[in-house]
Amino acid sequence: MQGNSIGFWILAALCIFAAVQVVANRNPVRSALALVGVMCCLSVFYFAQGAEFVGAVQLIVYAGAIMVLFLFVIMLLNLGAPNPMMDRVGLSKPVALLASAALLGSLALAGALKMAPDRVGKSPVSGTVQQIGYALFDPGRPWLFAFELTSVLLLVGVVGAVVLAQRRSD
Amino acid sequence: MGPITATHYIGLSAILFAIGAVGVGIKRNPIVIFMCIELMLNAANLALVAMGKHLGSISGQMMAIFVMAVAAAEVAIGLGIIVSIFRSRETIDIDEVNLLKL
Incomplete structure (x- = not known):
């Protein structure tokens, strides 16, 4: 358990550092690579919590x-060079920082106040492909209908992306 | 340093969400804003999975999977819109692009 918790702190620090890099870096390509780092860290967290399929x-x-896809669009639009004008100027920066600090404070407060105590006797839930599949296609649960709706959503996404990205002839 | 509980994951998730919110507020490049939105969605996913484990239910993981599917569709459409705006206006500065009309 001790090794487990040391790994958590190291990965959490790495994750927050990469997330700050996503925002602070002026080069969009480096932001994208930092975001890949965040996602790899989160994947390790999912595996550590037994959610193998989600990870x-x-x-x-x-x-x-x-x-x-992000990197492809950055290259396509030739936005790879860092642009010093790409940050907002004036009042919006301190306002955004203040609003986010308030958001973080309220989230932390809600987490600290409303958190139920850990249930130690609870049977551990595993997220293997088998468990996910049984839950997904169980008619007694709400996920089956959502799953079918997701297929429609992805179809709309594909068609919409093709329509939006095609060159207009007029 | 005690054992890692769901509270730790929720705290990490709150921090990541706030960082993403800062990025959405201060950036003018819509692609970076999109990345910050993805960061916020990922933070929400982490909270969902942690709460699912905390409550001994698989529902948190199911919701995380659906969030990922929606995020994939959203990125495809959003980047299509950005490419389309760039084609018609030659700029994607978020302060210049204040109309949805082409």
Whole structure:
């Protein structure tokens, strides 16, 4: 357990550092690579919590597919060079920092106040492909309908992306 | 340093969410804003998985999977919109692009 907790603190520090880099870096490509780092750290957290399927999907879908799409668009639009004008100027920066600090404070407060004590006797839940599949296709649970709706959503996404990205002839 | 509980994961998730919110507030490049939104979605996913484990239920992981599917569709559409705006205006500065009309 002690090694486990040391690993958590190291990974959490790495994760927060990479997340700060996503925001602070002026180069969009470096932001994207830092975001890949965040997602790899989160994947390790998922594996550590027994959510193997979510961790694997996190690596494949987020770090693999979505971030490649981001990098592809950055290269396509030629935005790879750092641009000093790409941060907002004036009042919006301190306002954003203040609002986010308030958000963090309220989230931490809610987490500290409303958190139920840890249930030690609870049977550990595992997130293997088998468990996820049984839960997903169980007619007694709400996930089956959502799963079917997701297929429609992804179809709309594919068609919409093709329509939006095609060159207009007029 | 005691054992790692769900509270630790929730705290980490809150920090990541706040960092993403800062990025959405201060950035003018819509692609970086998108990345910050992804960061916030990931933070929410971490909280969902941690609470699912905390409550001994698989529902948290199921919701995280659906969030990922929605995020994938959202990125495909959003980046398509950005490419389309860039084609018609030659800029994607978020302060210049204040109309959805082409």
